[in-house]
Amino acid sequence: MAEKLYIKAFSDADHATDPADRKSITGSVIKMNGAVVVFGTVKQKGVSKSTLSSEYIGMSDTTKLVLWRKIIIARIQGKKESDSECTSANPAWR
Numbered sequence: 001m002a003e004k005l006y007i008k009a010f011s012d013a014d015h016a017t018d019p020a021d022r023k024s025i026t027g028s029v030i031k032m033n034g035a036v037v038v039f040g041t042v043k044q045k046g047v048s049k050s051t052l053s054s055e056y057i058g059m060s061d062t063t064k065l066v067l068w069r070k071i072i073i074a075r076i077q078g079k080k081e082s083d084s085e086c087t088s089a090n091p092a093w094r
Contacts, residue, residue: 005073007032009066012059012089013044015051022047026058030065038065 010029017025030038042061047053069092 001032004034007066007070009062010089011049011058011062013041013051013054014037014046015048015054023056024048024057026054026061028058028062028065030062030069032069 001076008031010031012027014025016022016028023046024092025041025043029036044054044057044061046057048057
């Protein structure tokens with residue numbers, strides 16, 4: 001019997017990183033059963049007014065990536081979606 005798939009994601013945002021446009025950067029790591037399968041950084045589309053806003057946007061974007069992967073994997077396996085967890089580097093979100 002196949003091992004149950006467990007997805008865990010981490011995200012962090014660096015508020016107003018680019019001095020030219022004041023946009024924040026989001027970093028994300030997605031692990032499946034303990035192995036890193038996705039990692040990277042992306043500039044956020046809009047300008048955040050605070051660190052909290054940029055962290056929230058980063059967590060939202062990372063959660064979208066997790067949900068997309070859960071749906072695709074479930075459809076491939078012909079099963080229900082797997083368990084997952086998303087964690088922010090910001091202690092206020094834990």
